[in-house]
Amino acid sequence: MKKEKFYLFCLKSIKGLKESLVWEYLKNGFLPSALYHSPPPAIKALLEASRLDSDFQAKIRQEFPLYQNALCILDEEYPKLLKTIFDPPLFLFYQGNLALLQSEYLVTVVGSRTLSFYHQHALEKIISDCRQTALVITSGLAIGIDTLAHEQALANNLQTIAVLGSGFAKTVFYPKNNFKLGQQILKHDGLILSEYPPETKPNLYQFPQRNRILAGLSKATLVISGTLKSGTLITAQCALDNGREVFALPGNINQTLNEGPNDLINQGAQILLNAESILKAYDLITLKQEINLNLDPDQELVYETLRIEAMSTEDLQTKLNFELATLTSVLSQLELKKLIQLNYFNQWQAK
Numbered sequence: 001m002k003k004e005k006f007y008l009f010c011l012k013s014i015k016g017l018k019e020s021l022v023w024e025y026l027k028n029g030f031l032p033s034a035l036y037h038s039p040p041p042a043i044k045a046l047l048e049a050s051r052l053d054s055d056f057q058a059k060i061r062q063e064f065p066l067y068q069n070a071l072c073i074l075d076e077e078y079p080k081l082l083k084t085i086f087d088p089p090l091f092l093f094y095q096g097n098l099a100l101l102q103s104e105y106l107v108t109v110v111g112s113r114t115l116s117f118y119h120q121h122a123l124e125k126i127i128s129d130c131r132q133t134a135l136v137i138t139s140g141l142a143i144g145i146d147t148l149a150h151e152q153a154l155a156n157n158l159q160t161i162a163v164l165g166s167g168f169a170k171t172v173f174y175p176k177n178n179f180k181l182g183q184q185i186l187k188h189d190g191l192i193l194s195e196y197p198p199e200t201k202p203n204l205y206q207f208p209q210r211n212r213i214l215a216g217l218s219k220a221t222l223v224i225s226g227t228l229k230s231g232t233l234i235t236a237q238c239a240l241d242n243g244r245e246v247f248a249l250p251g252n253i254n255q256t257l258n259e260g261p262n263d264l265i266n267q268g269a270q271i272l273l274n275a276e277s278i279l280k281a282y283d284l285i286t287l288k289q290e291i292n293l294n295l296d297p298d299q300e301l302v303y304e305t306l307r308i309e310a311m312s313t314e315d316l317q318t319k320l321n322f323e324l325a326t327l328t329s330v331l332s333q334l335e336l337k338k339l340i341q342l343n344y345f346n347q348w349q350a351k
Contacts, residue, residue, distance in 0.1 A: 248270070
């Protein structure tokens with residue numbers, strides 16, 4: 001296998017030779033060594049030109065040692081679902097628990113870098129309701145929805161995979177602010193993946209490339225937020241192109257971050273209403289049990305009101321005709337029970 005990995009890297013390094021074409025030959029039974037030494041007509045000219053190029057030879061000598069310990073598409077550990085996309089990466093660099101790639105329960109979460117209260121609250125609720133299941137939350141460790149997805153996975157004892165658009169060395173880790181979160185993922189038996197060597201700096205073109213991996217790893221992709229022209233929609237389209245399920249969170253039609261998910265729903269994507277939507281797709285059931293909240297009548301009335309819509313203290317007082325002192329006491333008790341919280345608009349919201 002070490003010999004085949006070497007020749008696979010040689011093929012990957014040939015200028016002008018697409019990895020998708022190499023993969024087509026590999027799927028049809030060719031070994032990398034056979035492709036390199038007895039190339040078919042489609043790649044023969046490119047290969048012969050590379051053999052005469054001193055820069056190509058130098059690249060092989062200098063860079064192959066970096067790839068020796070990487071996961072290659074010929075390895076048994078390589079994720080089976082990822083192999084089924086049009087252009088799977090021939091090599092994957094990794095840190096952490098490689099066994100996660102064999103799970104049938106990877107679910108990809110994507111969304112905007114801007115985080116609204118609605119999208120944050122919805123994703124927190126969905127992931128929280130998936131706790132005690134086998135789901136593995138997969139995302140890109142970007143600022144915004146990606147970060148929240150990984151954080152909520154850790155908070156709810158779910159395993160998580162981060163797919164980077166850079167190398168994972170600390171000096172080039174992108175985004176830099178999430179290096180500590182990456183370390184937390186590894187500490188909790190998670191996994192970090194990249195198709196780029198560890199010291200590779202981030203470049204714009206690498207992130208759309210990364211998105212195909214995010215879509216390819218999982219049976220389903222959850223689209224939480226995003227404009228019509230965004231990386232989020234690129235990932236969703238990759239998932240659709242490869243026959244994967246796409247779930248989109250519906251939102252206010254007047255807000256730009258809901259344009260992407262709403263448009264996907266209009267095109268036939270599944271509506272993401274709650275955790276059950278996902279669990280059914282994976283034939284999973286949640287082990288969450290109904291808990292007796294032990295609420296008195298006043299607490300139950302306020303809680304059920306807030307489950308319908310978020311409201312300020314003043315609006316609640318008007319709607320329910322409570323004395324302010326009584327209402328304040330009830331709200332404090334519900335907050336202590338972790339059933340409600342204040343949102344960014346100073347409104348009370350059921351969790």
